[in-house]
Amino acid sequence: MKHRMQTDGTQVRLVRAQRRLESAVAGVLGAVRFNEPLKEYTSFHIGGPADVLAEPVDVEDVARLTKQTYEQALPLFVLGGTNVLVRDKGIRGVVVSLAKLRAIKEEPGSVLYAEGGVGMPTLIGHAIRRSLAGLEWAAGIPGTVAGCVVMNAGTRLGEMKDSVKAVRIVSPKGELIHCPAESIDFRYRRATLPPGVVVGVWLQLRAGVRSDIEQIVKDYLRYRRDTQPLTLPSAGCVFKNPLNDSAGRVVEAAGFKGTSVGDARVSTRHANFIVNQGHASAADVLSLIKKVRSRIARKMGIKLELELKIVGEA
């Protein structure tokens, strides 16, 4: 009898949880998928399911989704997918992909406005065709322009804060917020922004010579191909560089190149990359990270901080 009552109670809770998810995505015009595995949405090819994944079609659709998610008191996570490790039980609440927000517009004064879901490679291609210089530093970064703002993505040639003029955000209540670059606190691989979804970015570029811009981009892509494991799934660099040092050098010096747990392996090409050799789980990656961090802390006295974002339930 007691068991039956508990089962009924659990079922009632599940039905209520499902209703709240349905209310959060009600009327969203873009694709909505319940219990959607996130593997295919991440560059690591790892990740359990999202309770619900939504792909709003425009800014208004994003506002509808954020407002309704807020009203249902559900968590909302924006997924670009190239700097995250989604744990094996996936993400509770609403996951948003901006894959449909892909417009790029030109404005006077060498300014480009890119919707949040535009990929950096597409944006760089556009800038090259218009002979606009200033984004060469980002050659080879696979994330969305919005994800690159949030992470203040960068390379040894520069970082996002050098290029951003302003950012458009949809707040959790569905309001539009305009954020000039001066109001954003950009730090090493992070930026402090008002809460919400970054739906657009204005980039201040400058008139350049197309062949020169193209050459810098090509050279940097070649450098990446020569030094990074780009043929296997990964999420880019796992650790932030310690002050005046490089995380890759530290991990290599500690002897971890080629070390693996399951199908997760410290790349033999670049020690700050963990690659998925086929069927790595998030638990494999996390166990490998733990191993690397704890031995380096113990033996070298260096506390490696994660650049990778770890999200979801184990």
Ligand SMILES: Cc1cc2nc3c(=O)[nH]c(=O)nc-3n(C[C@H](O)[C@H](O)[C@H](O)COP(=O)(O)OP(=O)(O)OC[C@H]3O[C@@H](n4cnc5c(N)ncnc54)[C@H](O)[C@@H]3O)c2cc1C
């Ligand atoms: C092969 C490879 C090479 C890489 N090289 C570099 C490199 O050289 N330099 C570098 O900095 N990074 C690099 N990265 C990592 C990654 O591309 C960047 O960190 C990028 O900025 C992440 O963008 P994303 O859209 O994939 O966001 P995600 O990785 O999905 O998200 C990162 C964080 O930003 C948040 N976020 C994403 N989009 C939004 C949005 N629209 N609104 C609000 N929050 C949002 C997410 O919720 C999450 O907290 C590399 C990755 C790979 C796979």
